[in-house]
Amino acid sequence: MNIHPLRSQLYDELHSRPFQVIPSPARVTQIALQCTEAEKRAQLEHLKELQNLLGCPVGHTDRSCFEYDCGDFRLRREKHTEFTTYTFINLDVPEDSDPFEVTGLTPLPDGWVDTLPGEVVAAFHVSIEDARQSPEPALPEVKEAFEDMRLVGSSPQDGDARVWTSFQLHSDGFGRLMVVNKQMSDSQLGRLTQRLMEIEVYRLMALLSLPLAHSLSPELVRMDARLADLTQQLSEEDSVNEKALLSDLVDMASSIESWRARSTFRFGATQAYHALVLTRLEELREDEVSGHLTITEFMTRRLTPAVRTCEASNKRLEDLSRRVDRVSDMMRTRVELGIHEQNQQLLSSMDRRSRIQLMMQHTVEGLSVVAISYYLVGLLKFLFIAMYDAGLPIDKTLATGISVPVVLLIVWLMTRRIHHHFIKLARKDRIGADET
Structure with missing residues (x-):
């Protein structure tokens, strides 16, 4: 048979702490x-x-x-x-x-x-x-x-x-x-004695977290009040110092995590030890001695409230941590909304500047048509003069005047064609980016 390597160890574990x-x-x-x-x-x-x-x-x-x-x-x-x-x-x-x-x-x-x-x-x-x-x-x-x-x-x-x-x-x-x-037999007496000793040890180990819970309580009250004040500022004030609030939240979150690092194991151990004490008490099967508290009654009246105090502090610490996370999320949402609003304003400003630039561009294009036409007409005038001096029967002044509207129309058509060509290229680039 293929024996599991831990088989013997698992058997031995059940007998590692025998009763005396x-x-x-x-x-x-x-x-x-x-x-x-x-x-x-x-x-x-x-x-x-x-x-x-x-x-x-x-x-x-x-x-x-x-x-x-x-x-x-x-x-x-x-x-x-x-x-x-x-x-x-x-x-x-x-x-x-x-x-x-x-x-x-x-x-x-x-x-x-x-x-x-x-x-x-x-x-x-x-x-x-x-x-x-x-x-x-x-x-x-x-x-x-x-x-x-x-x-x-x-x-x-x-x-x-x-x-x-x-x-x-x-x-x-x-x-x-x-x-x-x-x-009782010797073995029964050994089991009883061991249960009693375990009750005493486990109850003291369970109480180790009680001083920690007491020292943590005023800190939790202070941080709870501070968090409530920050939440109220976020809900009631339209304009708040977001940098200062974020700094307070970061400080509070770091303090909470420091407390959690110090207390999580201790509070968890308290619950485990308390459960062991309750188990050992059940195994005692006690009968009351007239006029005296039993061990179970004493533990119920004294140990259990102390353990409940530790559990309450642990739960309160975890709840405060979750609340800080929620307020941080609210703060981040508020900041994101502010950034979104600023982006909208920036886009609107950019849109206005784009329209202005477009109008200026159209104006420049009109002036460019006039300037180019002026230079072309000047060149044609020199051409007409040269043709007239060469003996061709033309009226150079009339030819120059007739060429002005023709040159203007040709230059304007060429400018519009170039403008539309660049618009098509821009549209193709934008469609490709959207598909990507």
Whole structure:
């Protein structure tokens, strides 16, 4: 069989980011870093340092999803379009330890995390507690673990687990999540934990465009008012400074294109990340915990309006761009009409000058007939005198007088014939040009 060269790659793509299997109890930390391609390459060298620091082989790290297993400590690195996530899983959890006293970063050498290349967008700890054989943490204990911040909680997976979070930064600079395993398997717990971490990362990546939308809003208001003023000038004033208006439109169009270049990708990414968050929320299948907002309710009330603000700014920017194009078309039409009117006036002036030139030409032709006839009659007079002196019986004066009208008629006929000949040539040239 003729196998497609991408067949194996297409199969592998579906398994490039497998769900993790996480036992309970465990401590997980995830860090998402926005980075360039150069920083992503630098991260590979940074990962290789772990081989010397921890004594475990690193292996091939240049993959979209790289997993590093060192016994009770696991590391997972995933490359995305504009960011990279590091997930640190610590399975060595002392008994009776506080939920966030030990984290996924505890087994790492000091300073290794601090030198990760890239800008940290998301960083949070996940405390996975086992309540299958023992009671789950009481609400006062949970509040104390979250430093008495307002909690968001739910019972996902039809009540097989309990999730607590605050969606805020705590005193250590990290966010916090608590997952209480009631009756889930390790694979189910791994899938739930990964969905929760993706919700946290994707919601922060979606919100990256909100400051851009806020900074863009006053500029859009200013440009909108200026465009409305230009449109009003075009519609109400017969005589406007077209050069100044065109200059304003060009400046406005360049500003809009500059904003579009800066915001198009960011706003498009916000919509994509928001769609991923909504998908992960649906997969949670949450039940409400009495007295607390669920994660879905919190996202609906807080994240969705922010995303709508970004979408509105993007739509307004696109609408303003289209309006500038329409006003520019109106301005070009106005200029073209002005040029057409000037051309009409110029043609009318040329037509008047042509008629004047034609009249002058006819006058010159009349004078030319007289002048040519005068010279011809003078020549004939010399001829008649010579004939009279030669003894021919002619009256030289009478002969000269009779030759005057004859010469005038002959010269006039010859002039008219030449004139008509040139008119025919001009008509032929014009007909040939029209056919072409």
